[in-house]
Amino acid sequence: MTVSNGDPLKIFVPFVNEKMATELFSENKFLLNVDIHLFDNRGRSAGLPKLYNEIIDNHLNEDVWLFFVHEDFEVQGELFGTENLAHEAVYGTFGVRLDGHAPVGFGQHKCSEKDGSSVLQVGLPVTSPTWVETLDCVAILIHTRLLRDRPRLRFDEALTFDLYAEDFCINAQENFGVPVMVLPVEFQHYSKGYVTERYWRGIKHLGEKYPNVGVPGSCSFIGGKSQELETHYTYDIPANRKKRRDRAAKKNRNYFKALRLFRKRP
Amino acid sequence: MLSQERNKAEVVRRTGYAFSTISNLIENHDVIAFDVSKTLLSRCVLSSDGVFRFMEQSLGVEGFCGARLKAEQLAERRFGTNEASEISLNEIYSLLAVLLPDNTVTPDDERECEEKFHFLNQAFVMIATVARDKGKRLIGINDTQMNKDQVSRFLEALGIELDALYSPLDGRHFLLKAAANEESAPNRALHFGQCILTNMNDDVDSAITEIHVNQHSDCLRQDDAPFVDQDCGEYTFTSDLILGQIAARMPHVDPEEPDLYSFGFNVCGPVLLGFCDYIAERSAQDEFDELLLPPGQVQIIEQSLSTLKLPLSCYSISEVIEVLTSDLSNVSSEERKQLWHRIEAWKARDFKNIAIVDVDGSALDFDFLTSPQVHRYCIFGQSSLVRQERASAYLLDGSNATNTDVSVIGSTVLFDLLFANPKASFPNLSSGKDISVALNGEAEAITDVGLLASICVQRGALDFLRMIAPIKDTLDRRELKDFNLFCLTRLVTTPTEREYRTFENVPFPWCKGETEWRTIESYWKPVSISSRYLTDFRRQIHEQQLHNYDRMLPNSIKDLSMRDDIGQLDWRRIMYRHPLKISYWNSVRRFQRQKQNELGQK
Structure with a gap:
C-alpha cells in the first residue's frame, strides 16, 4: 500500500449560488488553511462531470489530492488528514454498501433543506476509512496519481448532475480493482435528495453501461442487475418521499391523459 | 469410513458420470489431474465465505469477512490478466490493507484456517486409487489459497501421494504446460475440476478432457434432498458448518441408507450435539459430573458424550431404583459392593453432583421430592417441569412457548426414535446379524419395525457427531440452538412429501401394547406438505x-x-x-x- 505523504489537497466547488458557496467554503472556519477553488457555473451551466474532467486534465501532472464537492456541502468539524491515505483508492464522505440484501449508508451527516430546516441524520458514523460500494456525488476525493496511471478512469460526461460519482466508483472497482472508501468527517448537506426524471434516465444509462453489475446507490440500486436486488429490498429514503409522491402523481396524470386519447367517441 | 457404493453414488452426483464410465476414461488417458480444493479435498463449511466468518469470529476482527470478499473481487480485477487470471493471497491482502486499515490478519492465518477446515474427499480418493492402480500419473492443481509446499505437506499427511503439483498461478494454459511437463499429449490428460478458471475456456485448452465436478452445495440443491434447510433461515457460521457436514456426507445419495438415516444425520445429530453441549455447559455451572437417565436413553447419551469427549458419566435411573429397593440378593458380591459405594457417595453429597436427563418425560416416576437439589434437563419444555424449580429445557422453555413452539413440542414423537433403546430389549440385535433370525419370530412386527427405525436414526445421529467432533469447538451455542429450533419447526410444520413419507411405516412408540397400533404419520399433522421439494x-x-x-x-x-x-x-x-x-x-x-x-x- 503506497501512501501519499504530504501531497496537497485542493477543493473544487462549481457553484450557481454564490452566496451559499462563499458562506460554506470561503468563510468556513474549518477550511481556513485549505486551497479552495470556486467555479462559477451560472453562465456556462456545464455538467459537473465535464467540469471535473477539465480540472483533472489541468492538474494531472501534479501530485495532488482533488476534492470535488457540491456547493451545498458544509464541513462542520475538522477535515480528515490525507497523510496516511493510500492513493490507489477513491474516497468520499458518504457511501453505501450492502449488508445482506439491504443497503447501508456510511458517513453520518446532517441532511436538510437549502435553508437549513428539516434536518435529518443520515448514515452510520465512521471513525476510520470504511469501504463502500458507491459514493454519493456530494463529495469525492481522488489522487492525481490514480488518474494519471488510468486514463480511462474519468467521469462520464453523458451524466450531467446525477450518478457521476456512482459511475466513477463502479468504473474504478469493476475495471481497475480500485477500492472505494468513506472518510470520517462531520458535515451537513443542504439538499434533500431530489429524484428526478433525469436521475432515472441516468439509471437507465448505467444499466446499459454495466449490464453485469448490481450495486446499491444512495437513492436506488444501480446497474443491469439492479432488478435482482430490488426483489429483496425497496428503497424508501425519508428525504425523497415528497418527490416520490410527486412522481407517482405525474405518472397517474399521464396515464389518465393517455386513457382520454383512446376513449371511444359517442 | 464410507462404503464404496456410497462413494460411487457421490461420484455420479458430482460428475454426472457413472463410475464405470470414469474408470474407462481413466483407462484411456495417461495423466489424471485433480483440482485440490473441492475435489480431492472438501471443506467442512458449505459456503465459500464460511472460513472468513470463522476467522472474523475467532480472531475478533470486525468486518473481516465482507472486506476479505471485497478484496478478492477487487484483486481479480486489478491483478488478473488474460495471461494469468488467478490471483495470489498476497495480492488480495495488499488490497485488504486498504479496505480494512486496522486489519491484523495475515495470509498465513488464513492458510492455517483453510488447512483446519479441509478434509479428504473419499469419493475422489477412490478415483485416484483406481488411476494409480492402472499405472497412471496423478497430478494436482493447487486451486486453494495455500501455497504449494503447504498443500503437498497437507496431502501427504492425509495419505495422498501425487506425482506433481501445479498451480494456476503458473500462467496461461497451465494445464497444457503441466501435460507437457508430464511428457503427455494434451488429449491424453484427464482433468477433474470445477472449470471456473477462465483459462480453461480457451480453445487451446479444449484438447484436455474435462470432467466438471459439481460443488457440494449444488448437489444439495440438485433434487429433493430430505431434511436439508439450505438457503432458509438466518445464515450463520454454525448453520454453514452443519450444512457443510451434511453436504460432505450426502446421506440422501447413499444407496445403503434409508431416509430415516438422513433424519438421524441431518436433524437428530445437530440436536444431540446441541443437547450434549448444553448439558456439559450446565455441568460446569451447576457443578455436577454424573447423569441419571431413564433406561432407554442411557445408551445414546452415553455414546454421544463419549464421542464428543465430554467428561460426564451416565447411570440408568431404573438400575438405581432397583438397587435402592432390592435386597441385592441376585447381584454378585463385587458388584453389590461397588453399587453400595456409589449410592453411599451420592447420599453423602446430597445428590449435589448428580443431574437427571429426561428427554421424553419418562423419568417422571422417579421420586424427586426426596432429592430437591437434583437438576433436571430435557430437550423440550414440558408442563411437568413446573414441579421442579431446578428443571430446564434445551430448546424451549414451556412458559414462553408460542404456537409454533407448541408444534415443536409435539415433535417429541419424532425424537422417540432417537432415544429408544433397542439393545435393552433385544440384546442379540446388532447390525451384523440377520434381524429376522435374531428376533426368532418372537417379537411383534410393530416393535421390530420401530426398533429398526430407531437403530437407523441413532446410527445417523452418532455418525454426525463423529464427523463434527474434531471441529465442534468452533460452533456457537446460541447459533446452534437457533438452527435446531428453526429446522425442527420447519420439519414439523411444513415437511416435504418425502420427509413426511419417511415416517409412513414407523409405528408410534407410545401405542406399544395397545390392541390397535398406528404410525407416527397418523399422529403427525403438519400445516402443509409440499408435494415435491423445490429449492x-x-x-x-x-x-x-x-x-x-x-x-x-x-x-x-x-x-x-x-x-x-x-x-x-x-x-x-x-x-x-x-x-x-x-x-x-x-x-x-x-x-x-x-x-x-x-x-x-x-
Missing part, C-alpha cells in the same frame, strides 16, 4: 416460466378463461368454430397444471 432457485424458474406463458397468451384466450359461464359453454361448438384457439388453450392449461403440480401448494 428457491428451481421454484423461481418455474414461476417465471408460468409468468412468461401468461404474457404470451392472446387476449381472446385470456377472456375466454375469465368467463363466468365457462362451466356451461358448449365446447364442441367452440371447438368447431375456433379449433386452433381451443387446442392452444388446452396445451397452455396442461402446461400450467403441470407446473403448478411441481410447485405444489403455496
Whole structure:
C-alpha cells in the first residue's frame, strides 16, 4: 500500500449560488488553511462531470489530492488528514454498501433543506476509512496519481448532475480493482435528495453501461442487475418521499391523459 | 469410513458420470489431474465465505469477512490478466490493507484456517486409487489459497501421494504446460475440476478432457434432498458448518441408507450435539459430573458424550431404583459392593453432583421430592417441569412457548426414535446379524419395525457427531440452538412429501401394547406438505416460466378463461368454430397444471 505523504489537497466547488458557496467554503472556519477553488457555473451551466474532467486534465501532472464537492456541502468539524491515505483508492464522505440484501449508508451527516430546516441524520458514523460500494456525488476525493496511471478512469460526461460519482466508483472497482472508501468527517448537506426524471434516465444509462453489475446507490440500486436486488429490498429514503409522491402523481396524470386519447367517441 | 457404493453414488452426483464410465476414461488417458480444493479435498463449511466468518469470529476482527470478499473481487480485477487470471493471497491482502486499515490478519492465518477446515474427499480418493492402480500419473492443481509446499505437506499427511503439483498461478494454459511437463499429449490428460478458471475456456485448452465436478452445495440443491434447510433461515457460521457436514456426507445419495438415516444425520445429530453441549455447559455451572437417565436413553447419551469427549458419566435411573429397593440378593458380591459405594457417595453429597436427563418425560416416576437439589434437563419444555424449580429445557422453555413452539413440542414423537433403546430389549440385535433370525419370530412386527427405525436414526445421529467432533469447538451455542429450533419447526410444520413419507411405516412408540397400533404419520399433522421439494432457485424458474406463458397468451384466450359461464359453454361448438384457439388453450392449461403440480401448494 503506497501512501501519499504530504501531497496537497485542493477543493473544487462549481457553484450557481454564490452566496451559499462563499458562506460554506470561503468563510468556513474549518477550511481556513485549505486551497479552495470556486467555479462559477451560472453562465456556462456545464455538467459537473465535464467540469471535473477539465480540472483533472489541468492538474494531472501534479501530485495532488482533488476534492470535488457540491456547493451545498458544509464541513462542520475538522477535515480528515490525507497523510496516511493510500492513493490507489477513491474516497468520499458518504457511501453505501450492502449488508445482506439491504443497503447501508456510511458517513453520518446532517441532511436538510437549502435553508437549513428539516434536518435529518443520515448514515452510520465512521471513525476510520470504511469501504463502500458507491459514493454519493456530494463529495469525492481522488489522487492525481490514480488518474494519471488510468486514463480511462474519468467521469462520464453523458451524466450531467446525477450518478457521476456512482459511475466513477463502479468504473474504478469493476475495471481497475480500485477500492472505494468513506472518510470520517462531520458535515451537513443542504439538499434533500431530489429524484428526478433525469436521475432515472441516468439509471437507465448505467444499466446499459454495466449490464453485469448490481450495486446499491444512495437513492436506488444501480446497474443491469439492479432488478435482482430490488426483489429483496425497496428503497424508501425519508428525504425523497415528497418527490416520490410527486412522481407517482405525474405518472397517474399521464396515464389518465393517455386513457382520454383512446376513449371511444359517442 | 464410507462404503464404496456410497462413494460411487457421490461420484455420479458430482460428475454426472457413472463410475464405470470414469474408470474407462481413466483407462484411456495417461495423466489424471485433480483440482485440490473441492475435489480431492472438501471443506467442512458449505459456503465459500464460511472460513472468513470463522476467522472474523475467532480472531475478533470486525468486518473481516465482507472486506476479505471485497478484496478478492477487487484483486481479480486489478491483478488478473488474460495471461494469468488467478490471483495470489498476497495480492488480495495488499488490497485488504486498504479496505480494512486496522486489519491484523495475515495470509498465513488464513492458510492455517483453510488447512483446519479441509478434509479428504473419499469419493475422489477412490478415483485416484483406481488411476494409480492402472499405472497412471496423478497430478494436482493447487486451486486453494495455500501455497504449494503447504498443500503437498497437507496431502501427504492425509495419505495422498501425487506425482506433481501445479498451480494456476503458473500462467496461461497451465494445464497444457503441466501435460507437457508430464511428457503427455494434451488429449491424453484427464482433468477433474470445477472449470471456473477462465483459462480453461480457451480453445487451446479444449484438447484436455474435462470432467466438471459439481460443488457440494449444488448437489444439495440438485433434487429433493430430505431434511436439508439450505438457503432458509438466518445464515450463520454454525448453520454453514452443519450444512457443510451434511453436504460432505450426502446421506440422501447413499444407496445403503434409508431416509430415516438422513433424519438421524441431518436433524437428530445437530440436536444431540446441541443437547450434549448444553448439558456439559450446565455441568460446569451447576457443578455436577454424573447423569441419571431413564433406561432407554442411557445408551445414546452415553455414546454421544463419549464421542464428543465430554467428561460426564451416565447411570440408568431404573438400575438405581432397583438397587435402592432390592435386597441385592441376585447381584454378585463385587458388584453389590461397588453399587453400595456409589449410592453411599451420592447420599453423602446430597445428590449435589448428580443431574437427571429426561428427554421424553419418562423419568417422571422417579421420586424427586426426596432429592430437591437434583437438576433436571430435557430437550423440550414440558408442563411437568413446573414441579421442579431446578428443571430446564434445551430448546424451549414451556412458559414462553408460542404456537409454533407448541408444534415443536409435539415433535417429541419424532425424537422417540432417537432415544429408544433397542439393545435393552433385544440384546442379540446388532447390525451384523440377520434381524429376522435374531428376533426368532418372537417379537411383534410393530416393535421390530420401530426398533429398526430407531437403530437407523441413532446410527445417523452418532455418525454426525463423529464427523463434527474434531471441529465442534468452533460452533456457537446460541447459533446452534437457533438452527435446531428453526429446522425442527420447519420439519414439523411444513415437511416435504418425502420427509413426511419417511415416517409412513414407523409405528408410534407410545401405542406399544395397545390392541390397535398406528404410525407416527397418523399422529403427525403438519400445516402443509409440499408435494415435491423445490429449492428457491428451481421454484423461481418455474414461476417465471408460468409468468412468461401468461404474457404470451392472446387476449381472446385470456377472456375466454375469465368467463363466468365457462362451466356451461358448449365446447364442441367452440371447438368447431375456433379449433386452433381451443387446442392452444388446452396445451397452455396442461402446461400450467403441470407446473403448478411441481410447485405444489403455496
